[in-house]
Amino acid sequence: MAVTAAVTVYVRDGREHFFAILLGDVTLFTAMLPKVLAGCLIGAFVTLLLPREMVARWVGHESGFTGLLIAAFFGFLLPGGPITIYPVAGAFLVMGADAGAVVAFIVSWTLVGYTRALVWELPFFGSDFVLWRIIEALPLPIIAGLLARIAARAGFKYRDNDQ
Amino acid sequence: MTLAINILLWLVVAGLAFIAATRGQVLLKDGARGGAMEFLLLLPRIGIGVIGSGFLAEALPNEWIAPWLGPQSGFFGVMIATIGGALTPGGPVVGFSIGAAALKSGAGAPQVIAYSTAWALYAIHRLLIWEVPLMPARVVWLRAMVSLPLPFLAAALAILLGRP
Numbered sequence: 001m002a003v004t005a006a007v008t009v010y011v012r013d014g015r016e017h018f019f020a021i022l023l024g025d026v027t028l029f030t031a032m033l034p035k036v037l038a039g040c041l042i043g044a045f046v047t048l049l050l051p052r053e054m055v056a057r058w059v060g061h062e063s064g065f066t067g068l069l070i071a072a073f074f075g076f077l078l079p080g081g082p083i084t085i086y087p088v089a090g091a092f093l094v095m096g097a098d099a100g101a102v103v104a105f106i107v108s109w110t111l112v113g114y115t116r117a118l119v120w121e122l123p124f125f126g127s128d129f130v131l132w133r134i135i136e137a138l139p140l141p142i143i144a145g146l147l148a149r150i151a152a153r154a155g156f157k158y159r160d161n162d163q
Numbered sequence: 164m165t166l167a168i169n170i171l172l173w174l175v176v177a178g179l180a181f182i183a184a185t186r187g188q189v190l191l192k193d194g195a196r197g198g199a200m201e202f203l204l205l206l207p208r209i210g211i212g213v214i215g216s217g218f219l220a221e222a223l224p225n226e227w228i229a230p231w232l233g234p235q236s237g238f239f240g241v242m243i244a245t246i247g248g249a250l251t252p253g254g255p256v257v258g259f260s261i262g263a264a265a266l267k268s269g270a271g272a273p274q275v276i277a278y279s280t281a282w283a284l285y286a287i288h289r290l291l292i293w294e295v296p297l298m299p300a301r302v303v304w305l306r307a308m309v310s311l312p313l314p315f316l317a318a319a320l321a322i323l324l325g326r327p
Contacts, residue, residue: 001260002215008222017221025217029210036209038172041198045179048194049186082289086297093299103306107313110283118172119205120255121279123213124263127168133276136320140280140313147309158301 032123039118043079050077052088059105060095071101072141075108079115099158104145111137208256216260220267234271244274245314248281258282273321281314 010018055078059071071092078088089102110116112134121130152158183190232240251258262279266272285307294303 001257002211002218005215005218005222009218013221021217021221022214025214028217029213032213034169035172036205037198037202038169038176040202040205041176041195042172042179044196044198044201045176045183045194047197048190049179049182082293083297086294089302090298093302099302099305102302103309106306107284107310111280111313111317116255116283120209120259123209124216124259125266129266129272131168132272132324133279133317133321136276136317136324137280139320140316143316144306144309144313147312148305151305151309156301156305158299158305 028126029123032126035122035127036119039115039122043115043119046077046079052078052091056088056091056095059092059101060097063098063101067097067101068104068142068145071097071105071145072108072112075105075110075141076112076114078109078113085109093159098149099152099156100145100149103148104141107144108141111140212256212260213263216263217267219260219264223264223268225268228265229269232265232270232274234273236271236274240271240274241277241315241318244270244278244318245281248278248283248314249285249287251278251282251286252288258286273318276321277314277318280317284310284313 006018009021055074059067059074078085085106089106092102092105093099117130117134121133125133180191180194183194230236232244236243248258251261258279262275262282265278266275270278290303290307294306
């Protein structure tokens with residue numbers, strides 16, 4: 001995809017334009033590198049310092065609105081990709097968390113999580129845009145968690161052993 | 164702004180490294196090595212993505228993007244962006260490249276936010292490949308269901324707050 005787009009620009013707009021864009025993007029990319037590295041390091045340290053079992057215990061036992069807030073906070077805090085996050089969310093359920101907390105956790109990780117934002121989003125969009133988007137996303141995990149609770153109360157069965 | 168964020172981030176890194184160091188040299192080394200390794204592994208992918216999205220933005224026909232997804236496209240543009248986000252396959256490089264390219268070619272910020280929010284929350288491939296195998300399926304569907312309105316909310320908030 002990248003190569004096709006680059007060739008298109010080169011052929012259509014000529015060499016000078018091609019290099020102008022290349023230079024602009026390389027500059028943007030290099031400017032973001034220290035933040036990306038910081039994101040990777042924060043992620044690595046948090047993984048080591050914050051055992052997942054501890055997090056699961058916190059979220060699993062607390063319910064009510066505070067439970068949603070805690071779940072959303074850990075969604076923001078926990079680094080890692082889908083392969084580490086979904087098992088943690090599964091552990092929440094096992095340890096007694098309700099669907100609302102699990103939903104708030106996953107949505108928060110997806111939308112507010114700093115590792116994703118720092119490592120992936122920042123190099124593409126720049127810090128102002130990302131910061132602005134995250135501020136707008138702050139209430140969304142809580143809203144999703146509340147909606148999930150409403151759905152569960154309305155009779156949506158989310159545990160396999162529900163009667 | 165960028166500098167302030169950099170300083171803040173590196174203060175956090177220093178703080179975490181300090182806590183790790185008080186718990187033992189091994190922990191400090193493991194953390195530093197783990198973070199650095201991940202950074203090196205990610206570097207080429209992000210590099211290609213960022214540079215590629217710059218060219219993609221140039222190659223995309225602006226006159227086509229602006230009316231459909233531009234700031235004037237309103238709710239309809241947000242709707243298209245949301246559907247596009249749900250249907251975009253691939254990892255973060257793909258989703259963010261397309262979003263960044265669209266933004267550069269004249270798409271409105273709320274529309275791009277709706278796109279990346281929808282893509283992050285319920286890109287269909289991600290639900291099927293990652294979430295369903297690792298989580299109870301009913302929880303996944305519940306989460307996807309309650310996530311449906313979120314891209315619209317995000318876009319609405321974006322319109323309300325205005326661009327910085």
